[in-house]
Amino acid sequence: MPLQTLGLKVNRDNSAMHRLPPTVQPEPSVLPWDNRFQQLGTHFYTPTLPQPLPAPYWVGRSPQTAALLGLDAIWLGSDKLLQAVSGNLPLHGTEPLASVYSGHQFGQWAGQLGDGRALLLGELNGLEVQLKGSGLTPYSRRGDGRAVLRSSIREFLCSEAMHALGIPTTRALCVTGSDLPVRRESMETAAVVTRVAPSFIRFGHFEHFSARGQIPALRTLADYVIDRYYPACKTPAQFNGNTYAALLQAVTERTAQMVAHWQAVGFCHGVMNTDNMSILGLTLDYGPFAFLDAYHPGHICNHSDHAGRYAFDAQPDIAHWNLYALAQALLPLIESQHLAVQALDTFKPLCDQHYQRLMCAKLGLPAKGPTDPTVLIDDLLALLARDRVDYTIFWRSLSHGRVQNQYEAVRDRFIDRLAWDTWLLRYQELIALDGQALETNLMLKTNPKFVLRNYLCEEAIEAAQQQDFSAVQRLLNVMTHPFDEQPDAQAMAGYPPDWASRIEISCSS
Numbered sequence: 001m002p003l004q005t006l007g008l009k010v011n012r013d014n015s016a017m018h019r020l021p022p023t024v025q026p027e028p029s030v031l032p033w034d035n036r037f038q039q040l041g042t043h044f045y046t047p048t049l050p051q052p053l054p055a056p057y058w059v060g061r062s063p064q065t066a067a068l069l070g071l072d073a074i075w076l077g078s079d080k081l082l083q084a085v086s087g088n089l090p091l092h093g094t095e096p097l098a099s100v101y102s103g104h105q106f107g108q109w110a111g112q113l114g115d116g117r118a119l120l121l122g123e124l125n126g127l128e129v130q131l132k133g134s135g136l137t138p139y140s141r142r143g144d145g146r147a148v149l150r151s152s153i154r155e156f157l158c159s160e161a162m163h164a165l166g167i168p169t170t171r172a173l174c175v176t177g178s179d180l181p182v183r184r185e186s187m188e189t190a191a192v193v194t195r196v197a198p199s200f201i202r203f204g205h206f207e208h209f210s211a212r213g214q215i216p217a218l219r220t221l222a223d224y225v226i227d228r229y230y231p232a233c234k235t236p237a238q239f240n241g242n243t244y245a246a247l248l249q250a251v252t253e254r255t256a257q258m259v260a261h262w263q264a265v266g267f268c269h270g271v272m273n274t275d276n277m278s279i280l281g282l283t284l285d286y287g288p289f290a291f292l293d294a295y296h297p298g299h300i301c302n303h304s305d306h307a308g309r310y311a312f313d314a315q316p317d318i319a320h321w322n323l324y325a326l327a328q329a330l331l332p333l334i335e336s337q338h339l340a341v342q343a344l345d346t347f348k349p350l351c352d353q354h355y356q357r358l359m360c361a362k363l364g365l366p367a368k369g370p371t372d373p374t375v376l377i378d379d380l381l382a383l384l385a386r387d388r389v390d391y392t393i394f395w396r397s398l399s400h401g402r403v404q405n406q407y408e409a410v411r412d413r414f415i416d417r418l419a420w421d422t423w424l425l426r427y428q429e430l431i432a433l434d435g436q437a438l439e440t441n442l443m444l445k446t447n448p449k450f451v452l453r454n455y456l457c458e459e460a461i462e463a464a465q466q467q468d469f470s471a472v473q474r475l476l477n478v479m480t481h482p483f484d485e486q487p488d489a490q491a492m493a494g495y496p497p498d499w500a501s502r503i504e505i506s507c508s509s
């Protein structure tokens, strides 16, 4: 648009005297890119360039993740990064690729999938940097290779929020948006989320080569993962020295820990297909996820999940099922069904053990106290479910109650107050038995005040769709300090509004 149209007077005098000094954009440093996954060979991927995202703008940026990558403030503020992560400017040293994987979706073998809209740029500081929504790849199938603003903001915020809650997860560096229209259930606009993890290898990568009988490739992949991420598996003390059984067990342990965290914090993933399961036990591929509002163990957060396969309380069993699929894929390397089953059998006890440890911490009880708190925990969850008490608000108010030794405000959260009183007496008995060994303030560092509820995401998304990105950045700031009081953000710690229960999020993103 010519400046005159904006009503601005244009000074045509170009003499040096009147000219402002040019703004100096400091040049970002050269980045030491590496890509060890790429060195595995083209069996595992297809080199693919991102498609340009027209006229991109910043939607959100995470300084913490930038620091992990060694990107300073100059980089994070640079037009170079904006253009690079939007697919408009190749960064020297990167050789983007789309990896191939397969997987089981909703319990059925889905065959080849692959990075249909993601590209691995390379590694910085030992961390892989991936673009999601960067256009068509050889694995796009019927998709358009794009991600929409809505889902990109959700993934960006939740990755960072989960990390701040102490839950293993992939991270997110930034989201860039564009006015490029993208068709989903309605017309939306395109965005790219740049995400970061030590590796984006999934169970589905192993399933892919195993299903095709490509055993040398399967072995190359397993050896790479062991060498880089599970070196202790090279000389395992258990499993008769079987390296691949040890790998299966190590992945089982990491997965059990991750799911125990989900159950303790009230996180529902929504699409636990084997292609969304990280070989490092990281929460991966944020889609229709939800943090529970009212405690409802059977909560189904994915609107497309009609049978409730991925309901909240089904998550541990589904993780175990997925590990079976991984075990099946690794069997040609393990060469012993007995050892594979032995590794898989560690899932349930490990998951229970981690869950119990986390729940004890939430209750402010020592993990190995004189009495077993299992029944107390189960009875509490039954009470919360019966009265549909808000899960996060309950734990935070219990923490304050414990610190002040005053539980009236907690009592008010229940309908059946007599049942609560009875439970509280048992809880107090246990505290007395355990000699109050724990610092009570610890509960406030264990039970978050803030979780990324769906309605909070929705509000930030709606503002972003009107080109106001301040709510995204503000939500990021609040959610990256979930245990702090942050009085200015009090409204984000309250009950969700009525309309929150009508939010429907499906796989389509």
Ligand code: AMP
Pocket: 113, 114, 115, 116, 117, 118, 139, 140, 141, 142, 143, 144, 145, 146, 147, 271, 275, 276, 285, 287, 507, 509
């Ligand atoms: P997801 O449900 O996001 O985990 O994706 C499952 C599979 O579909 C993966 O192979 C994705 O790369 C692919 N996919 C999802 N959305 C798209 C899209 N818009 N374009 C191309 N591939 C996609």
Ligand code: MG
Pocket: 275, 276, 285
């Ligand atoms: Mg996926």
